[in-house]
Structure formats: structure tokens, C-alpha cells
Amino acid sequence: MLKVIDLDKSYNRQKQSLKAVSFTAKPGEVTAIIGPSGAGKTTILRSVNQLIKDDAGQILLDDEDIRQANKSDLRRIRHHIGMIFQNYNLIGPLTALENVLHGRLGAKSTFAGMLGLYSATEKNEAAKLLQDVGLADFALQRCDQLSGGQQQRVGIARALMQHPKMILCDEPIASLDPKSTKLVMDILRELAQSKQLIILINLHQLDIAQTYADHIVGINQGTIVFEGPERALTPEKLQAIYRQPETKAVTADAN
Amino acid sequence: MKTVKQAPISLPPKLSLLTRPRRILRTVLGGLTLITLYALLTLNTAGLKISSAMSSLGNNLNIMFLHPGVGQDTWSLLLRALVTSISLGLLTTILGALFAFFIAMGAARNLAPAWLANTIKAAMAFIRAIPTILWVLIYSVVMGLGASAAVVGLTFHSIAYLVKAYSESIEATPAETIEALKASGVRFWPIVFQAILPSIIPALLSWTFIRFEINFANAVAVGAAAGANDIGYYLFMASGFYFNFHEVGLIVYLLLAVAVVLEIISIQLRGHYLKQN
Incomplete structure (x- = not known):
């Protein structure tokens, strides 16, 4: 079980990229993080194995906080977290x-x-x-x-x-054609079930997330706006996830 | 469709193709011609007759390149000296490559902290700025003239040269592939040997081989200066002491043969690795 609790991260003082992000991901399930570009999906994923150092919070993998780990513990924990990349x-x-x-x-x-x-x-x-x-x-x-x-x-x-106990997937299908996409996603879903792995996956494509994910985490501007099973994802919830920030909306109108 | 009516171009009465850059070029060339003529006319030849001098030059070239011979040294001596030069080049390249590989880790920005990388790069640039032959002479002050000063001096410059080449090859490995292994808990040295090295071996090989060619050429020059008893020394003695141009010609041909062989090997090596790529 992966538990992320109140994770904060800011790259600079003006803008906070993650605000009190909390969610859980269970073994045997595909958990998808969805949201617009720049919402913080990659930051979350890379905080989970500490490729990015966050500012505050807890990341518990089977009750062990990876944020508190020293160098050799971190190596050991990372060894049990697989990662695949775009x-x-x-x-x-x-x-x-x-x-x-x-x-x-x-x-x-x-x-x-x-x-x-x-x-x-x-x-x-x-x-x-x-x-x-x-x-x-x-x-x-x-x-x-x-x-x-x-x-x-x-x-x-x-x-x-x-x-691994968990596989992190950072936009794994963003560079793939539809046929390869299906193949890769089928493998990932099958692995989650057969090996009882935690599969945490960043996705740009909403339809893929809805087809393959058991559990969905929706993020907008660094804040979790939805967490729940795929079937609970209503159109209103989707709108909240993919809502554009105010400033951008104004520019869009002006155009 | 609208047709644009063009006004006729009015040409200046006298069209000159002599633009400003061309005028400058002509002036410079003309000036150089004048200087050359002046120098030739007023050259202090001190009894030298151009016609006879030219025929002597032809004669010397004829002796050198059409009638090469061993002179007072024997074939075995010259061949052994040639092997000494090759060995000198090889030894200093291997030593240089070995040291350079580890120093290059510290000089690559994607592996080492910026302050360390910058310090090493600056130091290596300083060493490179001083020619190899000067390093050999500097070391011969410390160690005495001879082969050891030649080895240390050549190695020293090779290290500086190869650190630059190697570290730039290392920096060319994409950061993401290194990150992928870091993310699975792999330590520093396994990443270097299992991920970075396989990606850059063709580049390392080709740089090292170029340095070997340079070191061979340097070994010949250094041999004369440091008295390392290699082919450079015999070339120096034959041309400057015994005036035996037969031997000078032979040595030049030997060096040429080695250069050709090295070039062939280098092409083969690159071909072999590029095929794998």
C-alpha cells in the first residue's frame, strides 16, 4: 500500500506546485494520476521515489516513510520500486x-x-x-x-x-502508437492483478485512464480535486480536474 | 489576379563590379607582390647561386627519396628505434587513457558537482595550452634527459587532452538514462561501468586512437630533443650531424609506413564499432 499524505512542493517562492497532496494506491490496482499539463502529475510521481525532493509531507510505502530514509535505505527502497518512462x-x-x-x-x-x-x-x-x-x-x-x-x-x-512492490509509470504511452499503447497498458493491468503490484501511472489520455485504471487521482494546479474509483468520475468531476486556471481563460477570451 | 507593374531599373552610367571587399583584396595582393619582389631583389645571397642551389636541392631530394639507404646505422638498429618510438607512443597513450578516464568522471558535469568539474577542466586547459615538447623538457630538468622524461611529459599532456575528450563524451550520455538506473537504487560506479561506458565506447576508442597517432608523432620529435634513443634521435643525427641524406630518406619512409598502417587500423576500428552502432 502506498500512502501519500499532505505532500507539499514548490520550485520557487511564488508558485506552489503541490499543495497538501494526499492519496492512496493499493496493490493489485492500477492507479492513474490525471490532470492538465503542468498540474503536477510528474512532480508527484517523482517525489514518490524521491527523484525530486519535496518540501513536506509523508510518503509511506508499506508504512515505511521514504522521505525519512537515509542514503542506503533510499537505495534499498528504490530497488523495490520499478519505473518506466515516456x-x-x-x-x-x-x-x-x-x-x-x-x-x-x-x-x-x-x-x-x-x-x-x-x-x-x-x-x-x-x-x-x-x-x-x-x-x-x-x-x-x-x-x-x-x-x-x-x-x-x-x-x-x-x-x-x-x-518490485510498485511500478511508477511516467507518461508510459505518450510516444506510442495506438496498437503499442494497448499492448503496454494490457501488460501493466495484467501485472497489477497477477503479481499484486501497485501500479501508479501518469496519464495524459483520459480515455486510456478510464479504460484501464481501477483508481483515479485527479489533480489541478497542484491540488487533488478527485480521488476515487473510475465509475465515480462524473462529468462535473472531470470538469473540475481539467478546469483551466482563471488567467488562461481570460487570455483565451481575448483571443 | 493583380499584375504588379514594375518600374524599369535605372542603371548608373558606369556599372562597376569592383565592390569594396574586392578592392581591398586586390590592394593586399598587390602589396604582397611588391614586397616579395623587393625581398627577392635585395636578398643577401652571399655567393649563393640560385641556379646551382636549385640543382643541389634537386640532388638532395633525389638522394633522400629515390636512393634511401641505411647509412652508418644498420637496419636492425633503425627498426629497433622505430619500435621504440611506437612503444613510446603506445605506452604514453595507455597510461594517459587510464588516468584520464577516472579524472574525466570528475570533469563531467552530469556526474560531478559543478565546482569540481570546472576546476578540473580549467587545470586541464592550462596543461594543454603548453605544448607536449615543453612538458618533456620541463620534466627532463627534474628527471634528466632520456626516455623517462619523454614518457612522463607525453603522458602528462595526453591526460589533459583525453580528459577533455572523455568528459565531453560522458556529458553526451542522456541524463534520463542515468536517472533511470538511479531510480532503481543503483550505485555510482555500476552506473558508470554498466550504463555510461557502453554508450560511449566508440567515442572513447576513436579519441584514444587519435591520441595514439599524435603521441607517435610527438615521440619522434621528443626523441630528438630528449635523447630517448628512438627513431627521432637517429633522424636528428643523420640530418644534422652526419648529413647522410640516404638515411634521412629511409627514416621518413619508415615513419610514413607507420602512419599509413595506423590510419588503416583506425579506419578498421571505427568501421567495426560503427557497424555495431
């Missing part, structure tokens, strides 16, 4: 298999990690995961030769290699 962020010249094996690096000593010493079990597991995401034939291909959808699936396999 641009996949794989190492292009390496093979798909090597990129998946990178999911184990966080569990290794500095020395073994430096040399990339993987056990036979780990290699077999990586190959199995690639098979699971439908890329068995591409295991030994360089990642920069794969299509976007294939790279994103390598990214998912890399995240699974970490044996």
Missing part, C-alpha cells in the same frame, strides 16, 4: 537482455555491479521476463534498433527484474 530510457547500444539485467544492479555490491556479474538464475529470469512481454526473439538485439513499443516492453521487463 522515452524508455534504456541503454541503446546494449541488448534487450542486458537492459533487463540492469534491474538487478541495485541489489548488487559496487564491485559485482561494476563488472556486471550476473548469475545464471538471473540471466534465465531476464530471458523469461522478455518472453513474458513477448520479446523472446529480440533478447539479443540492440535496444536502439527496437521500435518504441518494444523498447517500452523492455522497460517493463527491466522494472519487473527488480522484484
Whole structure:
């Protein structure tokens, strides 16, 4: 269970980007964060694994506050949080298999990690995961030769290699075509159920969120304006989530 | 459709293509021609006859390049000296690359704090600004003339050169790929060796090889100055002491052969890595 409580963050003094953000995400469910551009979706997601240092609040993953963790605790917690990205962020010249094996690096000593010493079990597991995401034939291909959808699936396999409790997905389908989008989202939903993972996902596309998410968090200008199951998302709630700030509305009228 | 009626262009009575930049260029060229003529006419040749001097030059070139020979040194001596030069270049490149790789970590802005990166970069720029041959002479003051001063001096300059090349290659790795591994709890050194290094190996290889070519050329020059007993030293002795132009020609051909071989290897290496890319 992920519990985020009263999270604040401001990048500069004038504008607060997150204001007392609280929500929960449960294992076995896909939780989608939706909202207009600049609402703070990415800031929330990156605070959860502390790639962004927030200002105040609590982030509890199975009752352990990641904000209080010291350097080595943070590494340990991060190792159990997989992350996939809009641009996949794989190492292009390496093979798909090597990129998946990178999911184990966080569990290794500095020395073994430096040399990339993987056990036979780990290699077999990586190959199995690639098979699971439908890329068995591409295991030994360089990642920069794969299509976007294939790279994103390598990214998912890399995240699974970490044996995660949670997978954070930062706009995972923003660069994908509709067919790859469906494939990737199907895999994520299936994973949440079969492995009882917490899947926390930032989405631009409302229709995808409504199709795939069990739980929805709506954010507007750094404030949570909706949290609840997908079916509770009424048109009024949607309007509140995607409401434009006053100043922008005025400019739009002027035009 | 509206047709625009154009007024006829009125030409000035005398159209000149001699624009201002062209006028300046002609003036400069004319001036240089005048200076050259003046210099040639008033040159103090001190008994030198241009015609005979030209034929001697032709004769010398003929001896050098059409009749190369070993002179007073033997083939085995010259070949051993050539190997010494190559080894000098190779050794200093390997040493330089090794040191440079680790220093470059500190000089790359995406890995090290800004103050450290800037300090290292400034120091390396300072070392690079002083030519290799001067570093060798500076070290020969400390260590005495000879091979060790040549090695240290060449290595020193190689490090500064390679740190710049390497750190810029490291900075070219996208920050997001590094972030992706950081987000999964990977430590610093595994990220360097598993993520950054595989991405930049072609660049590192090609920079290192260029430096090897430079170091080989420098080793020849440095050999003469520091008395490192390599091919540069024999070239210096043959041309300046024994005036044995047969040997000078031979040595030039040997150096040329090595340069050609290095070029071929470098093309092969790049081809090999680019194919993988």
C-alpha cells in the first residue's frame, strides 16, 4: 500500500506546485494520476521515489516513510520500486537482455555491479521476463534498433527484474502508437492483478485512464480535486480536474 | 489576379563590379607582390647561386627519396628505434587513457558537482595550452634527459587532452538514462561501468586512437630533443650531424609506413564499432 499524505512542493517562492497532496494506491490496482499539463502529475510521481525532493509531507510505502530514509535505505527502497518512462530510457547500444539485467544492479555490491556479474538464475529470469512481454526473439538485439513499443516492453521487463512492490509509470504511452499503447497498458493491468503490484501511472489520455485504471487521482494546479474509483468520475468531476486556471481563460477570451 | 507593374531599373552610367571587399583584396595582393619582389631583389645571397642551389636541392631530394639507404646505422638498429618510438607512443597513450578516464568522471558535469568539474577542466586547459615538447623538457630538468622524461611529459599532456575528450563524451550520455538506473537504487560506479561506458565506447576508442597517432608523432620529435634513443634521435643525427641524406630518406619512409598502417587500423576500428552502432 502506498500512502501519500499532505505532500507539499514548490520550485520557487511564488508558485506552489503541490499543495497538501494526499492519496492512496493499493496493490493489485492500477492507479492513474490525471490532470492538465503542468498540474503536477510528474512532480508527484517523482517525489514518490524521491527523484525530486519535496518540501513536506509523508510518503509511506508499506508504512515505511521514504522521505525519512537515509542514503542506503533510499537505495534499498528504490530497488523495490520499478519505473518506466515516456522515452524508455534504456541503454541503446546494449541488448534487450542486458537492459533487463540492469534491474538487478541495485541489489548488487559496487564491485559485482561494476563488472556486471550476473548469475545464471538471473540471466534465465531476464530471458523469461522478455518472453513474458513477448520479446523472446529480440533478447539479443540492440535496444536502439527496437521500435518504441518494444523498447517500452523492455522497460517493463527491466522494472519487473527488480522484484518490485510498485511500478511508477511516467507518461508510459505518450510516444506510442495506438496498437503499442494497448499492448503496454494490457501488460501493466495484467501485472497489477497477477503479481499484486501497485501500479501508479501518469496519464495524459483520459480515455486510456478510464479504460484501464481501477483508481483515479485527479489533480489541478497542484491540488487533488478527485480521488476515487473510475465509475465515480462524473462529468462535473472531470470538469473540475481539467478546469483551466482563471488567467488562461481570460487570455483565451481575448483571443 | 493583380499584375504588379514594375518600374524599369535605372542603371548608373558606369556599372562597376569592383565592390569594396574586392578592392581591398586586390590592394593586399598587390602589396604582397611588391614586397616579395623587393625581398627577392635585395636578398643577401652571399655567393649563393640560385641556379646551382636549385640543382643541389634537386640532388638532395633525389638522394633522400629515390636512393634511401641505411647509412652508418644498420637496419636492425633503425627498426629497433622505430619500435621504440611506437612503444613510446603506445605506452604514453595507455597510461594517459587510464588516468584520464577516472579524472574525466570528475570533469563531467552530469556526474560531478559543478565546482569540481570546472576546476578540473580549467587545470586541464592550462596543461594543454603548453605544448607536449615543453612538458618533456620541463620534466627532463627534474628527471634528466632520456626516455623517462619523454614518457612522463607525453603522458602528462595526453591526460589533459583525453580528459577533455572523455568528459565531453560522458556529458553526451542522456541524463534520463542515468536517472533511470538511479531510480532503481543503483550505485555510482555500476552506473558508470554498466550504463555510461557502453554508450560511449566508440567515442572513447576513436579519441584514444587519435591520441595514439599524435603521441607517435610527438615521440619522434621528443626523441630528438630528449635523447630517448628512438627513431627521432637517429633522424636528428643523420640530418644534422652526419648529413647522410640516404638515411634521412629511409627514416621518413619508415615513419610514413607507420602512419599509413595506423590510419588503416583506425579506419578498421571505427568501421567495426560503427557497424555495431
